[in-house]
Amino acid sequence: MQIYLIVPPKADEQTQQTCLELCQTGHVSALLIQRGEMAEYDYFDWAKTLIGPAQSNEVAVLLDNVPQAVRSLKADGVHITQSAKETGEWCKKLKPESIVGAGEIFSRHDAMTKGEKDVDYVFFGHLDPAKSGDDEETAEMANWWAETFEVPAVGFVHETDLLNKHVEFCAVRYQVFGTENPVAALQKIVDELNKK
Template structure:
């Protein structure tokens, strides 16, 4: 099957990134956009989110906040991506679902996946948002394939080297592969077309 696209914004963009995001989403269908928080303070992050959320939603993509569940309703985001402990994610699920999406990240082992995957989340996310190598026992790709073959909760796989959409899991997350290009809209379109 072909995985749907899950696009992660760069961690350091400002509200003016809305123009670039709009261009990219105009060329290729994307299922979800994770507005990455990076090192921003709360107010600065909300400013960026308020600029990007309408752009994502206009293109038919779910706009997700990064570990800021308390801002989902006031920003009109579609949901939140959580990388905290299972007990914190369980509270967010209770507070926000079924009206909002809650995704679980911070998963680096099969045990993590099973613990967070049983919390009634909408997806489990494999891979590290910070750049750099990891010492995980399994790669994000290996974990996502194992999960998709075994469980029903959708899997998102973020492997900074891989753009293959012909996979066993439901969502392929992309960031550097798109934004480091001189022409991100064209690059994303090529990735999608090359896998169709």
Template sequence: MSAELFLIAPSDLPADRLLAALGAALAAHPASAVLLQRGELAENAYKALVKAVAPTAQKAGAAVLIEGEPGLVRMLGVDGLHVSGGIKAVREAVSALKPSMIVGVGDIGTRHDAMQKAELDIDYILFGPLSGAISEPERELAQWWAETMEIPSVLSDPSATIEKRDAGGSEFIGLVLPEIGT
């Protein structure tokens, strides 16, 4: 089974460069989801970025996921929320968005943490960093999850490219734009 693409958009790219990279990537490689990272962007700047980029991804059939508060998901017309916080943040997102919207989690450090968050009716669990390099323990945790659990997993490997990627059994492989080799 080949892993589906889960594209990760860095927060430090201007909207025009991000749109160009995303358009090229989606034209060459269909993706299931696009995560628009907020990073250090102010709320209004992030909203503007999401409004500029989301239609391109959605038109290509990719679900658009954002970071932040659950209320932004409906306000911005995106498909779901990626939660990097603790159990309380995951509960709030699930309560506000499920069942009609996607709720995924990241920032997983242990098997226990992964199982606790997975019990909350999430749609996916992301292992690994959103930027930088994935560690071997993160890769092993993702592989264990993919072999053991039913909730889909994303192996986020920001250093991978479209040509050189290994999802380690996960259903999705997280690759960073524009470095995916477009």
């Protein structure tokens, strides 16, 4: 299982440094720069500080719901939480040069509707804490998807041990950024995942 690292929407030097240190561990495969409530121009400036350093460590960098900026910012792709129709339209525009992932999955129906749009992954879990549901329910959907479909699954739950070995990506955010030693916290998660 690979690590899908979510950078919290906090554009400061500490977050930037932590992000770089985590990318240098060799454990991070993909990096999503969460936008949160940032204005578009602030978000673009913030993304520019992370894209190059992450990519230099062979980490694929994804933007948060700004598909129109993928090429201009030289990111590797985008995470989209728009409708299935819009997601499909962006897949046609950006692929195969860029990665397009689908999020905002509330049900198996959502997963199948967006998963058939030629996306590169289906993301189970919610970036917005206000929408975060039950960990066990989210993990159950991610596990079901990974066992049933070829499109990779990203599981974003607080208790990472709920994800089974078939889930291709384990998403982490505050489990590492919210600790005193993010690198050690990431290593612990990786060690636990490798036991599966």
